[in-house]
Amino acid sequence: MFTPFLLIAMALMVSAQFSTPPSNRATWKVGDVHSIKFKTTFTTFSIALWQQAPGGGSAALGPIVFGITNDTTAEFDWVVQTFSFDLETSNEFFFWMFEGSTSLQGNQSSPQLPSPYFNITDDSALSISSVTATSTSSRASVTETSLLSPTYSPTCDGDNSKDSGGLSVGAKAGIGVSVSIAGLVIIACIGLYVRHSRKQQSPALKLHDNIPSVPSDQSRPKVTPIEMSTINSSGLAELS
Known part of the structure; x- marks a missing residue:
């Protein structure tokens, strides 16, 4: 016998299901472009990016990345980005589809279905x-x-x-x-x-500058020779 919870889960699986992101927890790089594919019976719904809290148990609502009104579009291209989320807090994300207008995003009472988890890395950072x-x-x-x-x-x-x-x-x-x-x-x-030039230009000191000059023979006084006969005769005269 099926329980009410199981019936609701089966109904959700029939009404909405993501095929991309894959169920094997893919890792996507910031700037890459991926085709997000899903199937749903919702004709009016919104899909927002959510960041899983570290350790699980809660998640933070991000911007709405896709919305449709009265249409059955089941695919859109998404440029991988983190918006205002910090990868250092958590790099684990998922998409969450809620039936109805964008104002019902995150309203647990509305029909909804989350996508498989995926990781985001930023190589530029x-x-x-x-x-x-x-x-x-x-x-x-x-x-x-x-x-x-x-x-x-x-x-x-x-x-x-x-x-x-x-x-x-x-x-x-x-x-x-x-x-x-x-x-x-x-x-x-x-x-x-x-210094050397000045020494060459200075007159050399002569040692004989202060010595009286010796007169030449011409300037010497002449001595008159005395006759020896005169000296002898005078001497003899005195002795006698």
Whole structure:
């Protein structure tokens, strides 16, 4: 004997049933397009996206993704998206069909049927997280390098060690040091040259400048020779 609950479930299975999403809990990516297929005897109904709460037991109503009035359309294309739902809270979703106007969406007293569960992933968010992690790792590596090498001064993250001219920071620093050393050498050479030139232009000190000059033979006074006979005769005269 069929119970009332079983009869209601069988009636719902006859009146509405989803064939897409599949029953094997598919995983869909944000941005993909899927054809949502179902069969129903409802001529006026709405289908909304619901997010299953972590652990089950409750769900959050999202936007209505399809609605029909007085028609038997049983298929529509849906671009996978999460709207305002946060995948970090739950990535488990399902569609819920309610007979009647859109205002009856979520009304448990109205005939309804949920679709099988499916998961949604966002590869773009994963890529952004990966790029952010890589960038953070690169900045940490640059910081460690700058601490180990005080002369290293990166301008920003990434491979920016070269400027628009193609010279690396290290090459620029080397050129600057070389130019400074060359300038100092040139200045020193000029100083030595000027000092040497001044020494060449100064008159040399002569040791004999302060010594009285010796007169030449012509300036010496003439001595008149004395005749020896005169000296002898004078001496003899005194002795006698």
